[in-house]
Amino acid sequence: MAFAGIKVIQPLALHASSSDPYNRAAKSIATPSPFLGSTRTLRINQSLPIALSRPASSIVAAVSDVFKEKKLKSTSDLLLTKEEGLEVYEDMILGRAFEDMCAQMYYRGKMFGFVHLYNGQEAVSSGFIKLLKKEDSVVSTYRDHVHALSKGVPARAVMSELFGKKTGCCRGQGGSMHMFSAEHNVLGGFAFIGEGIPVATGAAFSSKYRREVLKQADCDHVTLAFFGDGTCNNGQFFECLNMAALWKLPIIFVVENNLWAIGMSHLRSTSDPEIWKKGPAFGMPGVHVDGMDVLKVREVAKEAIGRARRGEGPTLVECETYRFRGHSLADPDELRDPAEKARYAARDPITGLKKYLIENKLATEADLKAIEKKIDEVVEEAVEFADESPAPSRSQLLENVFADPRGFGIGPDGSYRCEDPKFTEGTAQLCFDVEMKNLMLNMHLQG
Amino acid sequence: MPPISFLLLIRFRIPNAIHCQQVGAAGKKTSVEAKTSCCNWQFHPQILETMASIFQGVGAATALSSSTSFDTKKFQFSSRRSLPERKTSFVVVRSGASKMDNGSNRTGGRADHLVTNAVATKYDNPAASTASKPGHELLLFEALREGLEEEMERDARVCVMGEDVGHYGGSYKVTKGLADKYGDLRVLDTPIAENSFTGMGIGAAMTGLRPIIEGMNMGFLLLAFNQISNNCGMLHYTSGGQFKIPVVIRGPGGVGRQLGAEHSQRLESYFQSIPGIQMVACSTPYNAKGLMKAAIRSDNPVILFEHVLLYNLKERIPDEEYVLSLEEAEMVRPGEHVTILTYSRMRYHVMQAAKTLVNKGYDPEVIDIRSLKPFDLYTIGNSIKKTHRVLIVEECMRTGGIGASLTAAITENFHDYLDAPIVCLSSQDVPTPYAGTLEEWTVVQPPQIVAAVEQLCR
Numbered sequence: 038m039a040f041a042g043i044k045v046i047q048p049l050a051l052h053a054s055s056s057d058p059y060n061r062a063a064k065s066i067a068t069p070s071p072f073l074g075s076t077r078t079l080r081i082n083q084s085l086p087i088a089l090s091r092p093a094s095s096i097v098a099a100v101s102d103v104f105k106e107k108k109l110k111s112t113s114d115l116l117l118t119k120e121e122g123l124e125v126y127e128d129m130i131l132g133r134a135f136e137d138m139c140a141q142m143y144y145r146g147k148m149f150g151f152v153h154l155y156n157g158q159e160a161v162s163s164g165f166i167k168l169l170k171k172e173d174s175v176v177s178t179y180r181d182h183v184h185a186l187s188k189g190v191p192a193r194a195v196m197s198e199l200f201g202k203k204t205g206c207c208r209g210q211g212g213s214m215h216m217f218s219a220e221h222n223v224l225g226g227f228a229f230i231g232e233g234i235p236v237a238t239g240a241a242f243s244s245k246y247r248r249e250v251l252k253q254a255d256c257d258h259v260t261l262a263f264f265g266d267g268t269c270n271n272g273q274f275f276e277c278l279n280m281a282a283l284w285k286l287p288i289i290f291v292v293e294n295n296l297w298a299i300g301m302s303h304l305r306s307t308s309d310p311e312i313w314k315k316g317p318a319f320g321m322p323g324v325h326v327d328g329m330d331v332l333k334v335r336e337v338a339k340e341a342i343g344r345a346r347r348g349e350g351p352t353l354v355e356c357e358t359y360r361f362r363g364h365s366l367a368d369p370d371e372l373r374d375p376a377e378k379a380r381y382a383a384r385d386p387i388t389g390l391k392k393y394l395i396e397n398k399l400a401t402e403a404d405l406k407a408i409e410k411k412i413d414e415v416v417e418e419a420v421e422f423a424d425e426s427p428a429p430s431r432s433q434l435l436e437n438v439f440a441d442p443r444g445f446g447i448g449p450d451g452s453y454r455c456e457d458p459k460f461t462e463g464t465a466q467l468c469f470d471v472e473m474k475n476l477m478l479n480m481h482l483q484g
Numbered sequence: 485m486p487p488i489s490f491l492l493l494i495r496f497r498i499p500n501a502i503h504c505q506q507v508g509a510a511g512k513k514t515s516v517e518a519k520t521s522c523c524n525w526q527f528h529p530q531i532l533e534t535m536a537s538i539f540q541g542v543g544a545a546t547a548l549s550s551s552t553s554f555d556t557k558k559f560q561f562s563s564r565r566s567l568p569e570r571k572t573s574f575v576v577v578r579s580g581a582s583k584m585d586n587g588s589n590r591t592g593g594r595a596d597h598l599v600t601n602a603v604a605t606k607y608d609n610p611a612a613s614t615a616s617k618p619g620h621e622l623l624l625f626e627a628l629r630e631g632l633e634e635e636m637e638r639d640a641r642v643c644v645m646g647e648d649v650g651h652y653g654g655s656y657k658v659t660k661g662l663a664d665k666y667g668d669l670r671v672l673d674t675p676i677a678e679n680s681f682t683g684m685g686i687g688a689a690m691t692g693l694r695p696i697i698e699g700m701n702m703g704f705l706l707l708a709f710n711q712i713s714n715n716c717g718m719l720h721y722t723s724g725g726q727f728k729i730p731v732v733i734r735g736p737g738g739v740g741r742q743l744g745a746e747h748s749q750r751l752e753s754y755f756q757s758i759p760g761i762q763m764v765a766c767s768t769p770y771n772a773k774g775l776m777k778a779a780i781r782s783d784n785p786v787i788l789f790e791h792v793l794l795y796n797l798k799e800r801i802p803d804e805e806y807v808l809s810l811e812e813a814e815m816v817r818p819g820e821h822v823t824i825l826t827y828s829r830m831r832y833h834v835m836q837a838a839k840t841l842v843n844k845g846y847d848p849e850v851i852d853i854r855s856l857k858p859f860d861l862y863t864i865g866n867s868i869k870k871t872h873r874v875l876i877v878e879e880c881m882r883t884g885g886i887g888a889s890l891t892a893a894i895t896e897n898f899h900d901y902l903d904a905p906i907v908c909l910s911s912q913d914v915p916t917p918y919a920g921t922l923e924e925w926t927v928v929q930p931p932q933i934v935a936a937v938e939q940l941c942r
Contacts (some may be wrong), residue, residue: 166603174691208724217723224690225723232710235680239687246693250670274679283675437721438782440728444762446811446858447866449897453811455859 041165068158074401116332119399125167126394126405129159129387131414133141135192136362138416139199141347143366147424148199151228152213155183157329157361160326160386161293162187164334165261168342174260175221176237179214180293180360181226184263189221196419209429210437224335231271234290238277241288243353247350259287259345267310274321278353282320285350289341290316292355293328299364300372316353329384359384367407420426432462522867554920567774596686617804625768625795628658631776632696636666639694642780645672645685646735656795682708682733686715686785692728694780702737704806717760718786732779734788738829738879739927741793746913748923752789752856755887763856764810765789765828771854774808775878782810783922789830789856813860819849821941823867825890826877829852830928834877837933846937848875856886859893864903868894872903873940877928882910907936 050385074468115123155162166175177184185195190206198205199213207226209218216224224240227233230356240260247256268274270293281288287435292312296303304310312439316323322344326337334356343353359381363370394400439445442455495563511814571731620815636642643666644659650673653660663671671774696825699705707710716729752763762784766772772790778784815899817838831852838848849867853859868874874894878887887908894906909928915925 040553057883066892068573073727075730093931172507176687206724207722207726210724211722215722216552217726219723219726224687224720224727225713229710229714232683235683235711236690236715238680239689240691241687243682243688246643246669246688249642250667272677273683275862276675276677279675280680280684284669373934384523425579437725438723438760440720440730443811444760444784444858447860449861451862 040108043427048162057089060251076102085260087224094480111320115397115399117399120449121167121409122390122399125163125335126312126387126390127408127412128163128167128187129331129390130190130409131186131415132162132413133387134161134188134272134409135182135195135419136414138196138420139343140362140366141467142196142199142420148201148325150212150214151179151367152199152363153180153198153366154397155157155360157381157385158358159183159294160331160334160389161263161328161356161358164331165263165289165291165338165342167454168335168338169259169261172258173261174224174237174240176224176228176233176240176260177263178233178265178268179226179228179232180265181214183227183427185218185221185223185242186222188218190216190218190223191431192415192419193422196416196423197426199430200423200426202423203433204426208437210330210431210433217403224260225278230268234264234268234273237288237350239280241286241345242284244269244287253266257287257346257348259289259342261291263291263293265298266292266294266296267306268292269294269315275315277314278312278319278321280352281351287345289338289345290351290353293355294355295358295360297360297364297373298462299368302372311355312421313353313355321351323355323356325357328358329381329386329389345419359411366420376469435460461483485679487841498642522677522905540641540688548779555888581638585732588632597629604903614697619800621800622769622891623795624766624769624772624790624799625656626798627773627799627801628766628776628790629660629662630782631773632658633662633665635780636662636670639780641692642696643670643672643688644696645674645681645806646696647676647700649673649698656790656792658790658795659698664720678704678707679709679711682923683711683715685731685733686711686719686729689729689731689785690719691903694730694731696734696780699733699735701792702735703748705733705735705748705751706749708733711749711786712755712761712785713758715757720760728783729785730783730789731785731799732776732788733785734776734779734790736790736792736795738789738791739911739916739923741924742920743792744916744918748916750880750885751909752787753880755787756857756886756889761785761857762810763787764854764866765829767794767828767854768784769797770801771808771814773801774806775810775854777807778804778810781807789828794832795827809852811855811858811860813861813863814852814854816850816852817848819847819871821847822849822873822875822937823864823871824848824850824875824877824937825853825935826863827886828852828879829854830877830879833928833930834933835929837937840934841937844934844938846941848937853890859890859898861893861897864894865898866891869901872901874905874906875933875936875940876908876910877907877933878910879927880910880911883913885910905942908942909933909936 060178064348069423075340077281082359132155135157139148142148147195162183166184169175169188171189173186175184182199185206186192194204194206195216198209200206201209201212203209205211210218214228217223217225224236225233227236237260240258243262244256247253247258262277264274274290278284278290281290288471289378294303296313297304309315311325313323313325322341324337324341327333337354341354344350344352359378359413361382392404394405395402433446436442443461447456447461448454448457511519584731616901632644640820644662646659648655649659650663650668650671652673653663659671663673668861674684688695699708712733716731716733720728737749737751739750752765753760755763757792762779764779764786766775766777766788775788791902814837824834824838831850834848834850838850841848849871851863851867853864867908876887876890878890879884880886880888882888887910891906891908894902909932911927914926917923
């Protein structure tokens with residue numbers, strides 16, 4: 038009745054005072070998140086209308102109807118089944134336990150270099166990747182351990198790779214920042230930010246090519262490209278948004294906005310920090326979602342993946358998330374405010390899902406404990422396996438440089454270099470004469 | 485028949501005995517001096533006599549005199565002749581996967597199924613009898629297109645992407661007509677985003693396609709350096725051999741006619757250190773088509789350098805299909821006195837200089853190295869072992885170019901065979917000026933090549 042007298046429908050104004058009855062309703066949908074030290078607040082407007090039909094210029098930021106409806110309804114309709122719930126939970130626990138073990142192993146001197154851990158962001162990985170088929174592709178950045186795990190790469194293969202052993206998923210040649218799996222279609226693992234996005238675009242292009250040129254009508258493989266907030270200021274991001282939308286490629290650009298690019302706050306580096314808005318500028322829907330809530334992520338992911346599979350083109354999904362640890366294990370993490378960290382720690386995605394599962398009677402404490410125990414064993418076993426695995430031998434040095442090793446060329450004696458028996462032993466000097474080579478080998482053998 | 489015999493003899497390394505014997509009349513000399521003086525084209529009568537008897541033995545018609553070198557025309561065999569002692573560079577490829585494409589590289593990466601010996605003893609080469617078929621004449625850019633089209637016809641995974649490759653037909657018409665035939669997705673007009681569409685090509689290659697990425701000008705690929713270095717070159721390795729990148733990156737480069745500094749770059753010098761890639765440079769319609777096809781069929785990422793000024797060269801090429809070897813160099817003109825190593829446009833400056841040199845009585849051996857990475861050290865080495873003098877003529881800048889690397893490789897491998905320091909003629913270390921006169925002085929011109937040979941063979 039309080040609304041009866043209102044004739045003019047006000048647009049939703051998220052920063053009006055809370056006494057305004059109109060905005061009380063609006064606030065329950067929107068999730069404003071003021072950031073410490075910022076001069077602007079991110080206005081999260083989740084109830085803009087969807088315009089998913091052509092022409093592209095009429096597409097505005099969108100949130101799926103399904104998702105919005107679910108939020109407004111009561112929670113009597115569950116967002117996933119018990120099986121799905123446990124699968125997702127297990128995946129998130131695996132991600133967390135694995136990364137914690139990585140930290141331990143790093144400080145014990147078992148792995149080296151740059152190691153970037155994913156603690157806190159598990160909802161994004163599990164929320165998206167658990168909806169994929171094996172043939173779908175995932176492209177990540179250097180923060181790729183958990184993406185690989187979620188996609189199905191065995192923990193022991195990832196741990197082995199981190200230890201630099203030959204049983205690693207990349208034979209010890211890639212390391213933390215280069216997780217690849219041909220079997221599970223994990224296309225990397227890239228050390229430079231942004232350089233994976235074109236690769237993901239290419240994988241999506243392949244999918245479209247198969248369907249339209251090679252006439253494999255049932256090919257509906259989608260590609261997920263994961264990257265961070267820092268990458269969203271990089272040229273490759275924009276160039277790929279353009280191409281993906283232009284050719285309606287089956288790709289989802291997943292921004293893991295954890296607000297920090299090493300020590301650079303997202304707000305200090307970005308003129309318009311609302312990344313989801315950049316999607317419509319290129320002609321694709323842009324969605325913002327709470328990346329600490331795996332169920333919300335999953336709902337958005339379903340919609341976006343469905344779009345891509347149906348050939349409706351790409352989607353830009355910005356997941357507001359947070360990394361509990363520093364940028365890498367070498368990062369002292371002194372710039373972030375402890376209050377901010379505490380705020381996000383309270384929204385730990387694993388705790389969130391656990392609460393949901395228990396409250397909705399999808400699982401018991403015992404079920405979840407069993408999963409945690411199982412994962413502990415998996416991770417322990419992975420470490421054992423990695424410890425016991427041999428390091429790559431010398432002969433592996435020159436393998437895999439070329440898919441066709443004739444690329445090493447023809448030596449002075451007329452045969453291809455790779456035919457040299459010393460080649461695979463890693464002792465062949467690629468530029469030396471035969472006599473010199475033998476001399477070097479002898480010197481090497483004599484130590 | 486006779487030309488081939490001459491061929492065998494030219495390839496025959498003149499044994500040391502003759503080198504030493506020739507100083508008999510002049511008194512005892514050390515072997516070093518003997519070698520030096522023997523390189524003087526004025527052969528000692530004893531050598532000429534010996535050679536004359538050899539030639540008479542095979543019924544050669546040419547009479548030898550002490551004042552002229554061999555008639556070079558007789559030895560100017562085209563690059564498509566195969567040399568019996570060397571794996572032929574002219575093959576007719578049977579359909580189906582190449583020997584290397586056995587998927588074993590997934591986990592092992594070892595060349596288990598290689599051709600066991602690159603120096604095949606005898607290779608049945610039906611295509612060598614090109615004399616029986618008329619062949620057809622075309623321009624270099626048409627030869628590239630022909631090769632490209634044949635490969636696209638043969639394998640539906642082969643696709644093209646780049647700026648203006650589709651509707652426009654390519655800025656140098658290499659892809660003309662292909663979009664009409666194969667569609668807009670298979671011959672993809674990209675937006676101007678080199679780094680991203682190169683990366684896209686790489687991602688497509690990782691997931692099963694075989695893209696040819698065109699840089700409208702090779703200089704534009706500077707923008708794609710990130711993708712070319714990190715992903716093209718390294719991804720096969722960092723993935724432990726799980727993904728291969730069978731891309732061809734091609735485009736026109738080199739110094740043109742007053743195109744200005746930025747459109748006149750030689751990117752081969754910048755890319756050469758990238759591990760995991762191969763680089764080839766075409767210079768004739770014949771090798772352009774053959775290298776294009778070889779590059780497309782290769783499972784390695786190959787960068788094919790074309791030259792802006794060579795697109796309209798005309799040549800008669802065989803009708804039957806042929807694929808050249810990516811790793812081999814091409815013998816342009818066999819000779820005795822000096823080995824001239826060159827590639828791309830400079831080949832023509834060298835051949836022009838060779839005419840002058842021949843008139844002056846020199847006998848240069850000209851090799852178009854074709855494979856810029858890796859170098860064909862066999863062909864190059866054999867030549868050096870024969871002539872003992874090397875001149876490199878390239879269009880790269882003096883600093884850090886292909887010539888610089890080649891100089892190092894030759895010094896390391898063939899130092900003992902050299903009678904003189906290697907001379908490398910390169911472009912000046914300047915941004916290519918716009919003014920025609922300045923531009924001319926930037927690159928190596930034939931008179932400089934003549935002067936260098938004269939200096940080298942003194």
